[in-house]
Amino acid sequence: MQSLSQFLASDVSSASLQEVLLVTTQTCIEISSALKKGSLAGILGMAGNENVQGEEQKKLDVISNNMLKGALLASPAIRAIASEEEDDIVPANTDGEYLIAFDPLDGSSNIDINSMVGTIFSIYRQVGSEPATEADFLQPGKNQVAAGYVLYGPSTMLVFTTGHGVNMFTLDVEQGEFILTRENVKVDPETQEFAINMSNQRFWSDAMQNYVNDLVAGKDGSRGKNFNMRWVAAMVGDVHRILCRGGIFIYPWDKKDPNKPGKLRLMYEANPMGMLLEQAGGKAFTHTERILDIQPEGIHQRVAVVLGAANEVDKCLSY
Ligand code: AFP
Ligand code: FBP
Numbered sequence: 001m002q003s004l005s006q007f008l009a010s011d012v013s014s015a016s017l018q019e020v021l022l023v024t025t026q027t028c029i030e031i032s033s034a035l036k037k038g039s040l041a042g043i044l045g046m047a048g049n050e051n052v053q054g055e056e057q058k059k060l061d062v063i064s065n066n067m068l069k070g071a072l073l074a075s076p077a078i079r080a081i082a083s084e085e086e087d088d089i090v091p092a093n094t095d096g097e098y099l100i101a102f103d104p105l106d107g108s109s110n111i112d113i114n115s116m117v118g119t120i121f122s123i124y125r126q127v128g129s130e131p132a133t134e135a136d137f138l139q140p141g142k143n144q145v146a147a148g149y150v151l152y153g154p155s156t157m158l159v160f161t162t163g164h165g166v167n168m169f170t171l172d173v174e175q176g177e178f179i180l181t182r183e184n185v186k187v188d189p190e191t192q193e194f195a196i197n198m199s200n201q202r203f204w205s206d207a208m209q210n211y212v213n214d215l216v217a218g219k220d221g222s223r224g225k226n227f228n229m230r231w232v233a234a235m236v237g238d239v240h241r242i243l244c245r246g247g248i249f250i251y252p253w254d255k256k257d258p259n260k261p262g263k264l265r266l267m268y269e270a271n272p273m274g275m276l277l278e279q280a281g282g283k284a285f286t287h288t289e290r291i292l293d294i295q296p297e298g299i300h301q302r303v304a305v306v307l308g309a310a311n312e313v314d315k316c317l318s319y
Pocket of ligand 1: 110197298
């Protein structure tokens with residue numbers, strides 16, 4: 001029974017990075033407690049604001065963002081933060097070694113139906129001179145020094161990588177600490193399960209429509225095997241399923257809004273999940289390139305995402 005702090009002491013040589021991971025995950029334990037109170041704490045429903053991406057914020061989006069922001073800005077190891085719920089980066093400590101980008105509550109449409117949500121984080125080393133600017137965050141995902149998520153499901157789980165494989169921890173609620181429960185997770189290169197929002201089918205490219213039609217046709221089509229479909233409406237839940245039992249997750253480009261190359265955010269969703277999948281032996285691409293190679297142009301940039309079982313990602317891209 002190895003606790004997170006014991007694990008970090010052996011897995012992460014930098015004391016500052018250990019601190020960033022501990023502050024982030026400790027705050028997620030507090031977010032988990034807030035989520036468990038639900039309606040009793042009067043924290044469900046809309047906050048009455050829009051975030052920078054024009055999406056309506058839920059009260060818990062704002063509460064989770066403020067909790068992470070407050071804790072991370074107080075950490076001497078943090079130079080600056082970027083959040084899906086903040087318009088701009090927020091500088092912290094001029095000596096801080098690390099930058100952190102996070103989605104404080106991914107899948108927020110699930111909050112009011114008491115279904116799975118999560119916090120996703122992505123950590124980079126500060127590269128520029130102080131004070132931190134948005135340009136410091138615009139590093140390709142392959143520069144991430146750590147990435148992961150906390151999933152608030154039937155149990156609260158932490159899944160992260162520091163570049164040496166993917167490990168899973170389960171929250172011991174009595175002790176208030178994460179305990180290592182699954183080591184060196186690997187995703188099988190083959191799969192018979194896919195995740196995509198099928199209601200967008202008519203907006204996809206012809207190639208994506210053909211690929212998904214072939215999955216649905218199963219043994220009666222060209223694939224020679226049947227496929228099952230799952231959709232959590234929270235990427236964090238779909239990625240967790242893939243890390244646990246395999247699969248492919250796709251949020252493709254669609255023609256609903258030709259100005260958006262995809263729905264998901266590069267810095268808060270695609271990069272951290274891309275690093276996790278690659279560390280687990282899977283792949284993470286847009287429809288044309290490896291996600292971790294993308295040179296970001298802005299902190300709120302969106303991309304198309306195809307990630308999961310290596311051979312199935314290759315198959316999808318071959319269309
Ligand atoms: P929110 O955090 O704004 O709810 O977005 C969640 C998300 O970006 C991603 O986690 C899901 O996979 C996707 O949206 C769900 O999208 P649909 O609304 O198309 O199901
Ligand atoms: P289990 O309890 O065996 O998982 O079955 C769940 C269930 O009967 C329903 O709750 C659910 O709607 C349905 O199966 C899901 O079926 P499918 O696998 O076709 O999505």
